[in-house]
Amino acid sequence: MAHELDETRKILSGVRLFRGLAGSRLDEAAAASRRIRKDPGTNFFRQGQEARYLFVVVGGQVKVSQLTPEGHQIVVRYAGPGEMFGCAPLYGGSEYPATATAVIPSEALAWNRPVMDRLMERYPVIALNALELLGEELYETRARYQELATERVERRVARALLRLVAQAGRKVEGGVLIEFPVTRQDLAEITGTTLHTVSRIVSGWEQQGIVASGRRRIVIHRPHALVSIAEDLV
Amino acid sequence: MAHELDETRKILSGVRLFRGLAGSRLDEAAAASRRIRKDPGTNFFRQGQEARYLFVVVGGQVKVSQLTPEGHQIVVRYAGPGEMFGCAPLYGGSEYPATATAVIPSEALAWNRPVMDRLMERYPVIALNALELLGEELYETRARYQELATERVERRVARALLRLVAQAGRKVEGGVLIEFPVTRQDLAEITGTTLHTVSRIVSGWEQQGIVASGRRRIVIHRPHALVSIAEDLV
DNA sequence: CGGCTGCTTGATCGCTCTCAAATGGGGTGG
DNA sequence: CCACCCCATTTGAGAGCGATCAAGCAGCCG
Numbered sequence: 001m002a003h004e005l006d007e008t009r010k011i012l013s014g015v016r017l018f019r020g021l022a023g024s025r026l027d028e029a030a031a032a033s034r035r036i037r038k039d040p041g042t043n044f045f046r047q048g049q050e051a052r053y054l055f056v057v058v059g060g061q062v063k064v065s066q067l068t069p070e071g072h073q074i075v076v077r078y079a080g081p082g083e084m085f086g087c088a089p090l091y092g093g094s095e096y097p098a099t100a101t102a103v104i105p106s107e108a109l110a111w112n113r114p115v116m117d118r119l120m121e122r123y124p125v126i127a128l129n130a131l132e133l134l135g136e137e138l139y140e141t142r143a144r145y146q147e148l149a150t151e152r153v154e155r156r157v158a159r160a161l162l163r164l165v166a167q168a169g170r171k172v173e174g175g176v177l178i179e180f181p182v183t184r185q186d187l188a189e190i191t192g193t194t195l196h197t198v199s200r201i202v203s204g205w206e207q208q209g210i211v212a213s214g215r216r217r218i219v220i221h222r223p224h225a226l227v228s229i230a231e232d233l234v
Numbered sequence: 235m236a237h238e239l240d241e242t243r244k245i246l247s248g249v250r251l252f253r254g255l256a257g258s259r260l261d262e263a264a265a266a267s268r269r270i271r272k273d274p275g276t277n278f279f280r281q282g283q284e285a286r287y288l289f290v291v292v293g294g295q296v297k298v299s300q301l302t303p304e305g306h307q308i309v310v311r312y313a314g315p316g317e318m319f320g321c322a323p324l325y326g327g328s329e330y331p332a333t334a335t336a337v338i339p340s341e342a343l344a345w346n347r348p349v350m351d352r353l354m355e356r357y358p359v360i361a362l363n364a365l366e367l368l369g370e371e372l373y374e375t376r377a378r379y380q381e382l383a384t385e386r387v388e389r390r391v392a393r394a395l396l397r398l399v400a401q402a403g404r405k406v407e408g409g410v411l412i413e414f415p416v417t418r419q420d421l422a423e424i425t426g427t428t429l430h431t432v433s434r435i436v437s438g439w440e441q442q443g444i445v446a447s448g449r450r451r452i453v454i455h456r457p458h459a460l461v462s463i464a465e466d467l468v
Numbered sequence: 469c470g471g472c473t474g475c476t477t478g479a480t481c482g483c484t485c486t487c488a489a490a491t492g493g494g495g496t497g498g
Numbered sequence: 499c500c501a502c503c504c505c506a507t508t509t510g511a512g513a514g515c516g517a518t519c520a521a522g523c524a525g526c527c528g
Contacts, residue, residue, distance in 0.1 A: 002406065042436070049319050066376070066380055068380055069514085070384065072380075072384040072467075074379070074380055074383050076376060087369070088369075090365055090369060091365050091367075091368065091369020091370065091372075092369065093368050093369060093373065097373060097392055108291045120358075120362070121358070123356035124355070124361060127361045127365060128354070128361055130365055131324055131325050131361060131364055131365050131368065132324075132325045134325065134365065134368045134369060135322075135324060135325020135326065135327060135368060136325065136373060137372055138325075138368060138371055138372045138375060139327065139331060139407055140373060141375045141376060141379060142300070142310060142331070142332075142375060144379065145375060145378065145379050146300055146306075146308055146381065147310070148379065148382050148383060148426065149306070149308050149382060149387070149426030150302050150304065150306040150308065150426070152483080152484095153483080153484070176283060183505095183506065183507090184506070184507065184508095185506080192382065192383030192384070192394050193484075193485085194484080194485060194486080195483075195506090195507085196484090196486080196487095196508090196509090197483090197484060197485075198509095199506095199507060199508060199509085200484095200508085200509080202507095203507090203508070203509085213507095214493085214506095215492090215493060215494075215506060216506075217505080220468075223261070232304075241471085243476060293504080363496085386515080386516095387515080387516070417473095417474065418474075418475065418476095419474080427516075427517085428475085428516080428518080429474090429475085429515060430477090430516085430517075431515090431516060431517075433474095433476060434476085434477080434516095436475095437475090437476070437477085439471090447475095448475095448476075448525085449474060449475075449524085449525060449526080
């Protein structure tokens with residue numbers, strides 16, 4: 001157990017939410033955390049549930065998605081190692097507005113609300129870090145809103161792929177692989193379109209040798225070409 | 235001057251960012267603020283400028299908008315009395331990502347970054363309030379993102395009008411007037427469409443007696459009908 | 469009174485959605 | 499190990515929403 005605490009502390013030292021927190025205080029945060037593992041396809045929490053916990057990804061990838069009353073699904077973001085999700089408790093939200101799903105075997109640390117409140121109260125730097133992270137998310141979300149409002153589907157899909165590459169790309173021979181499964185449906189829900197349109201677009205790119213993709217796998221061969229499409233330099 | 239400080243303090247006591255701050259501390263915040271007045275059509279700040287100040291609206295209405303590299307404009311939100319805008323300094327953004335324009339004669343209080351940092355450091359409750367406000371903005375932005383991704387233009391325009399009514403509606407004979415000038419172009423930039431499409435939609439509503447509108451003025455006669463459209467109960 | 473700004477309206481085009489159906493790879497259970 | 503089934507994907511055809519292009523109109527201010 002002491003060993004696991006040690007390990008947790010080490011993880012926390014690389015997490016932005018706790019940046020600037022000295023060693024013993026990191027221990028305190030580590031000791032107050034719960035560790036949760038989820039298999040692919042299972043949820044850390046569901047939209048509408050009471051927002052009890054704040055999470056930080058330790059390993060894997062977590063998809064955060066929302067379902068509209070009409071049954072349309074949209075992907076809000078993916079959270080990778082070191083990133084937080086389920087941040088409703090930070091700002092007083094009573095229910096989670098989205099669902100968090102592991103897309104590969106994933107592990108997260110969780111703090112329940114009173115514990116987190118107490119930590120923020122005692123160590124205000126955590127609140128300041130949270131402010132920074134939330135600000136960045138807001139910025140990012142507005143950027144995507146702007147894209148959605150003003151750009152064609154092809155550019156949005158190109159941008160989405162580039163973001164995924166930046167976040168979870170691994171160099172392989174002849175290109176960059178996105179390290180977790182991404183379906184056409186996922187890409188559609190990220191970019192606000194349909195899987196049919198995504199399929200057509202990606203097929204087109206495939207014929208041009210820009211990407212290669214199989215079942216739930218995508219390799220980008222010529223990222224630069226995607227950048228050209230995203231920036232409309234074509 | 236002492237009188238003005240008193241007045242400022244009174245204003246701050248109703249501002250959510252400073253909620254929970256005791257009297258003398260409110261005075262401190264008030265004393266550290268600058269008061270800025272802007273005529274309609276002029277800017278508190280421009281997109282791309284160094285983000286020196288955080289603002290809180292005292293009176294009037296402030297339009298926050300972004301311009302894309304391609305020259306498309308989108309309206310991010312309107313900020314009314316008591317609301318903050320230009321919050322980049324809160325989360326460490328170095329440049330304003332948007333432009334803030336007075337749409338009617340407006341007045342705001344402003345704190346420059348080091349002053350605000352110091353206030354938050356000394357009174358962490360401000361940081362917690364900021365966290366809450368930013369969280370709400372994030373929630374709101376995601377909701378609008380979801381609308382844009384999944385809903386038809388007419389519903390989005392209906393929702394936009396209802397939001398404007400909720401935020402700045404004044405009862406007049408036979409309806410609710412939006413208290414500041416809103417052009418078709420504005421509505422288009424709020425909802426991610428063109429002024430032509432907005433014009434057609436609003437004209438249609440006008441013929442059904444749901445709204446009445448003149449040059450930059452909009453009166454909603456039957457808000458309930460708009461709700462029906464927004465919720466697709468038609 | 470003239471010009472500007474905001475609004476309306478028509479005609480057309482095309483991007484993207486919708487509906488439909490077929491294909492194929494992978495995993496599972498026998 | 500094989501057969502089957504399911505899920506992801508592809509592809510076609512067609513419709514339609516909304517953008518684009520193009521004028522014309524009408525308050526309002528100078």
